[in-house]
Amino acid sequence: MNVFVKFSASVAILAGLATGAASQEILLRSSDTHPDGYPTVEAVKHMGELLMERSGGRIGIEVYHSSQLGEEADAIEQTRLGVIDIIRASFGPFNNIIPETKVPSLPYIFRSVEHMRAVADGDIGADILAAFEPHGLIGLAFYDAGARSFYTSETPVRSIEDMAGQKFRVMQSDLFVDMINALGADAVPMPYGEVYSAIQTGVIDGAENNPPSYETALHAEVAPYYTLDEHLIVPEVLAISKITWDRLSPEDQELVRQAAIDSVAYQRELWDAAEQASLEAVAAAGSEIIEVDKQPFIDAMAPVYEQYVDTPELQELVDRIQALEVE
Template sequence: MLAFAVAVTFSSASAQTVFRSSDTHPDGYPTVEAVKYLSDLLKERTNGRYAIEVFHSGQLGEEKDVIEQAQFGVIDMIRVSMGPFNNMVPETIVPSLPYVFRSTEHMRKTLDSEVGDEILAAFEKHNLVALAFYDSGARSFYNAKHPVKSVADLKGLKLRVIQSDIFVDLVNALGANATPMPYGEVYSALQTGVIDGAENNWPSYESSKHSEVAKYFTLDQHLIVPEILAISKATWDKLTPEDQKIVRQAAKDSVKKQRELWEAAEKTSRAKVEESGTQVVEVDKQPFIDAMKPVYDKYLKTPEMKALYDRVQAVQ
């Protein structure tokens, strides 16, 4: 699938085995650069036996598609948002809930603990081996209609969301109309008025050029959802136990690099869009948090979900 030549950033021609890795984001984006860094670590630690070819900008498909391709072994590796996994891997639901993390520091401490390891382990029965969590910052709303200064200002707005039930329920609970849509279609949908707005982090808002067509950015930070870096189980099972250990450790070691790149990108992207005329609106988050009660009631029904939520909250 997609075996023809496409533009990738790649310098691993000498490697014996080259993993094909997919990312929806453009070249230079922190997740793309982190996987390139992971490739360098693998080349170094396996004496050039393994490397990674990064297909950025959605060249191999949108996130939902590449998850399926990785499950079938068509793609070796994927970097995907956690949202699309919610209906497949129940353990991803709790870290995808709105306002579940008090801060980026809380999110990182949680995912670097045993709680994070258990969530990663849950992917294996779905033909994927989740290797690490990457940062994707806090997600906030932006729109082309008017400044959103309160929950009431969201009423009736058509907002694009990731193809995930939690995202749909979150937006609907705030009185807006959730419109699930692949990431690659958002710019034209904003431009043509098919949707009024969307929600994402600073680097995505800037690199996707959504800031050109939706100038009102509301800093409500409703989600701090990590990204998943995973390898196809079909690819994983071909590796020796020793090589599996090297790949897993290199993926973990790439997290520090990705976080550094992320923090720098957030600052740069925010400065760029503010300079270009984006109006940033600060809000009182409490009314947004209060509106999430039906979302929590729906997704924390089982003892297992409640227990996982409590463990997340207990991380200090």
């Protein structure tokens, strides 16, 4: 039996989830590295609730949070193979697989969160999601991941000069490695789950992430200096295995796609509240939140753009994003 299909044997379980609903026929397994309660985890749960309601209880989602199904790079491969049905993942691990994902991952490509959301919700976002299909995935929607900034254990980053010689964890992405190197620091790719101990033991000096991740992963305990350089405002992607997708009827495909799209507003609401709350929480616990002049960081990114925007198609995508005005 395929891992994502469970038939009428699930009636007793389903009765506890949705009284009076028909037996659950399709149970989609969803992977997320973040802990229970995190905005992306809760958004996929919400998507599952929408699916249960709209399918009359036939389709549900079981969310495996906290890297239960593996770290992102491994989980992406398992989703492409159809072992995992749905994945919520950062753009970084896709950069070496899907060229179009490099553009939203470029440092300072988005002028603001509002700019990023306008891109994600429009034709540009649709084109980026469509690029997933040839690689065994169907892009469903974009979630917010806020702005990523640097944090360190010993030497605070108050200017670009403070980056020199420091070792920073990055996602397993060549683009992110080269971004760190362009800033004069040393990039150390490693899985998200290993960051705390790596900082604690001095294997790395720091990492970079958004405020909720910085707080919930407890990285603030070992790296108390958080520099608001906001080098990346990268959306995250919600995708389904093409193997799973092709086994769904056209009607069920539409139910899944629309439930994913409708979960975005819920995720953004949770995200905005979580981001502000996390900054306040880590500051109250003793972290120093550091403002920094971003322009030297932006200027240092010229060689990164030159290297990664290496085709006319990607340059056109960059131009479209930069030209988009936000009202």
